[in-house]
Amino acid sequence: MDKKKNVLLTGATGVMGSAGLKELVNILDKVNITLLVRPSEKNKKKMAPYMAMQGVRIVWGDFLSYQDVQQAVADTDIVLHVGGMVSPHADHHPRRTLEVNVTAAENIVRAVKSRPDADTVRVVYIGSVAQTGHRCPPIHWGRVGDPICASVYDAYAISKCKAERIFAESGLRYWVSLRQTGILYPELVMNGADPITFHVPIDGVLEWATVEDSGRLLARLCDTELPDTFWRQFYNISSGPEYRLTMYEFESLLLRALSCPPPEAVFETRWFATRNFHGYWFSDSDVLEDYLHFRANIPVKEYFSQLSKSLPWYFSLAKIVPAIFIKWAMGWLCSRPPLGTMSWFKNNDTGRISAFFGSREAWKNTPGWDAVDLTRPSDTPVKLNHGYDETKPVEKWNIDDMRRAAEWRGGCCLSSDMKEGDIYTPLEWECYDKHRFEATPALVLLGGHWCPHCFPAPWRYDREARHNPFFAQVWYASHSPEEDNLYEMPACDKEPR
Numbered sequence: 001m002d003k004k005k006n007v008l009l010t011g012a013t014g015v016m017g018s019a020g021l022k023e024l025v026n027i028l029d030k031v032n033i034t035l036l037v038r039p040s041e042k043n044k045k046k047m048a049p050y051m052a053m054q055g056v057r058i059v060w061g062d063f064l065s066y067q068d069v070q071q072a073v074a075d076t077d078i079v080l081h082v083g084g085m086v087s088p089h090a091d092h093h094p095r096r097t098l099e100v101n102v103t104a105a106e107n108i109v110r111a112v113k114s115r116p117d118a119d120t121v122r123v124v125y126i127g128s129v130a131q132t133g134h135r136c137p138p139i140h141w142g143r144v145g146d147p148i149c150a151s152v153y154d155a156y157a158i159s160k161c162k163a164e165r166i167f168a169e170s171g172l173r174y175w176v177s178l179r180q181t182g183i184l185y186p187e188l189v190m191n192g193a194d195p196i197t198f199h200v201p202i203d204g205v206l207e208w209a210t211v212e213d214s215g216r217l218l219a220r221l222c223d224t225e226l227p228d229t230f231w232r233q234f235y236n237i238s239s240g241p242e243y244r245l246t247m248y249e250f251e252s253l254l255l256r257a258l259s260c261p262p263p264e265a266v267f268e269t270r271w272f273a274t275r276n277f278h279g280y281w282f283s284d285s286d287v288l289e290d291y292l293h294f295r296a297n298i299p300v301k302e303y304f305s306q307l308s309k310s311l312p313w314y315f316s317l318a319k320i321v322p323a324i325f326i327k328w329a330m331g332w333l334c335s336r337p338p339l340g341t342m343s344w345f346k347n348n349d350t351g352r353i354s355a356f357f358g359s360r361e362a363w364k365n366t367p368g369w370d371a372v373d374l375t376r377p378s379d380t381p382v383k384l385n386h387g388y389d390e391t392k393p394v395e396k397w398n399i400d401d402m403r404r405a406a407e408w409r410g411g412c413c414l415s416s417d418m419k420e421g422d423i424y425t426p427l428e429w430e431c432y433d434k435h436r437f438e439a440t441p442a443l444v445l446l447g448g449h450w451c452p453h454c455f456p457a458p459w460r461y462d463r464e465a466r467h468n469p470f471f472a473q474v475w476y477a478s479h480s481p482e483e484d485n486l487y488e489m490p491a492c493d494k495e496p497r
Contacts, residue, residue, distance in 0.1 A: 004055075007222050008034045008076040010063070010104070011083025013046045015185055016126065019215025020082060021050070028055040030223050036072040036083070038062055063104035066111065073111040078122045080218055081108055084163075087156055088194040091339060094155030094490050101159035105166040112172060119173040122231070124221055127164045127179040129206070129236070130157035132448070132474075135280035137377040139477045140205045142280040144179065144234040145386050147471045148448045151276045152355040152459045152487045161455065164234075168443045169426070174231045177447070178217075178288065181238050182279065184303065185211035186310035189258065195333055195340035199356065200247050202263075202272045205377065206279035207236075208243040208250075210296070210303060217294040230291055232424060234447050238285040242300045247272075248374050253301065257308035259319030266326045270366040271334040273341055273356035275478040283381035354485055384473045388445060395421040402427060402441055409450050410468035432467035457489040 007024065011017030012035045024033050032055050037043050039060040050056045061068025063083065073079060084104055090097040105125070112121050133149035135142055150157035167175045217237065245253070251263045260266065289295055298306075308315070318326070337343040344352045345360065357363040367373075387408025388401050399418045406413040410432035418427055423441040430436050431451035443449045450471075454464060462483045465475035 004029075005031045005077045005222055006034065006075055007031045007078045007080060008036065008072055009080045009082065009218070010036050010072075010108075011081075011126075012037060013043050014083060014086065015183055015187070015211060016180065016214045016218070017082040018046070019185075019211045020080065020218030021215075023215045023219035024222065025050070025053065025056070027219060027223055028053075031055070033057070034059060034072055034076060036061055036063075036068065063100055063107060066107045069104075069107040070111040070114065073108065073115070073121075076121065078124065078222055079108060079112065080124050080126075080221065081105075082126045082218070084159070085156070088196050090156035090159075091154075091196050094153075097155045098159045098162075101156075102162045102166070105163035109166055109170045109172065113170070121172070122174045122221075123167065123172055123176075124218075125164060125167045125175065125177045127177045127234075128157065128160040129179055129181045129280070130154060130278045131161050131164065131179060132280065133157070133278050134275050134478055135278065135474070136201055136204050136275070136478060139382075139384065139474060140280050140377050141283050141381040141383070143282060143284040143383065144236060145446050145448050146384050147474050148450070148455075149461070149471065149474050150456060151278055152456075152461070153276075153352065153490060154278070155457075155489070157278065158456060161449070164447070165443065165449055165452070168232075168234075168447055168449075169440060176231050177234045179234065179236050180209065180214065181236070181282075182206050182208050183211050183214055184208050184239075184243075184307065186307055189254070189307075189311060189315065193333065195336045195343075198271050198334040198341045199273050199339075200277045200279075201274050202247050202251075202269060202372065203374070203377075204247040204277055204279055205281055206245060206247070206250070207238040207241075207281045207285060208245065208300075209237050209239045210243075210298070213239045213295050216296070217288075217292060220292040220294050224292055226291060232442060235288040236282040236285045237288060238282055240285065240289065240295055240297065242297070244281045244379075245300070246374075246376060249376070253304045257304040258311075258315060259308075260321075260326060261323040264369045265323040266330055268327075268331070269368055269372050270363060271330070271341055274358065274362070274366070276356045281381075283383060351487055355487060358479075385470070386445065387470055394423060397421055397423060397441065397445075402445075405441075405445055406430075409444075409470045411451070457487070459485075459487040461485075 009020060012021045024031060034057045036059050037047055047058055059072040084101040085097040112118050112123060131148055132142060132146050133151045148161050150161055164177050167177060334340045335342040353360055388405045398420050402413040406429055411430050413427060414430050415427040426438040426440050428438055431454055433454060435451050435453035437452055461475055462485055465472040
């Protein structure tokens with residue numbers, strides 16, 4: 001019999017992590033599971049069913065403690081790093097989010113590299129679609145390698161970008177970054193009662209993943225023999241073409257599942273931001289499915305119907321609540337400070353008004369439901385220009401390819417040479433602002449990253465787009481070249497984690 005694999009799972013109390021844990025315990029004949037869990041009373045209650053389970057070990061600790069992380073990483077064959085601070089909590093605690101998510105990545109990499117057998121350990125990092133920022137039509141199709149563009153004020157996205165860079169540049173032999181999209185799960189309805197609901201443009205798009213598929217993905221990473229070519233790459237996660245929805249389609253499906261009136265009856269179009277969120281449809285999401293076969297392929301309307309049956313009984317009362325009362329509640333929600341979109345106009349938060357709407361004048365001209373364009377955007381993928389010959393095999397990439405890619409990013413490649421096809425040895429680059437930095441070709445060309453010194457915050461995207469044609473493809477789809485804004489990081493957190 002083959003030796004059981006030792007798996008470390010972080011984030012087991014979260015949405016994706018808990019779904020992964022349920023799948024992993026179904027293959028305890030193949031794996032031993034270690035969980036790194038923060039020892040709060042809430043988490044201890046969640047972990048109670050697993051405490052005495054044979055083959056499951058719980059390390060009560062914290063990402064911020066290297067000793068705790070090192071203890072959890074010891075003797076593991078596969079690290080599934082799912083945990084961290086996520087939205088909406090992350091939106092209310094931006095600086096804490098950066099500290100926790102980035103430090104966790106640093107500690108995991110350090111702990112793995114401290115082992116004498118570090119080159120045998122597989123490390124899976126769960127990134128986010130938030131890393132690529134606002135992608136409404138006409139640039140609603142995307143893929144890994146597109147420009148990294150954390151939306152303004154999105155500390156969570158910044159933390160995911162920084163953490164991904166740490167893993168990709170770690171020098172580990174086996175790492176992979178899987179960028180998770182929005183997850184569909186029953187509690188989404190309850191967690192959706194947050195003002196950030198209105199940060200999503202009504203014409204925004206997202207290719208969703210179900211929580212079941214996400215959990216199955218984690219288990220498949222542990223019971224599938226994956227080739228070396230799978231590792232040291234970036235992939236997008238989703239439940240497939242069936243789950244490509246516009247924001248309007250998503251809200252319509254969700255409200256119908258709850259027996260609520262349609263969006264037109266319970267929302268005002270002017271409540272929704274017109275830019276500065278994230279999400280797009282993936283032209284490359286099938287790549288990960290071809291490796292791991294994790295999708296259940298449930299029709300999306302059927303899934304939403306099942307979703308409604310999983311909710312507490314009192315949600316069934318929504319069908320008898322008059323639309324006017326639901327609309328009043330939604331109006332109150334979007335007016336709640338500090339993140340409610342309408343609170344920004346009341347309190348003259350010019351930074352957020354500019355970032356999410358362009359201007360107060362632009363917001364005043366928001367079309368109503370009778371004039372807003374709800375046409376589903378094109379289902380034909382259109383790819384952004386990555387600035388190099390993508391028909392050329394990676395094994396043939398050379399220094400000339402790097403120079404072309406750097407020029408398309410407004411900078412240059414300072415290295416005089418590279419070994420043909422070696423995309424994991426760092427080269428020296430320079431951005432338009434004369435910052436010099438080292439990065440692997442894999443990070444720049446395959447991951448879409450660029451200069452770490454120019455990376456927000458603060459956000460200088462207007463200036464970046466004027467010098468970086470690669471980045472301008474994304475930025476100018478929703479911004480004018482005449483804009484010149486500088487956005488600072490929000491105030492420090494006031495509440496403890």
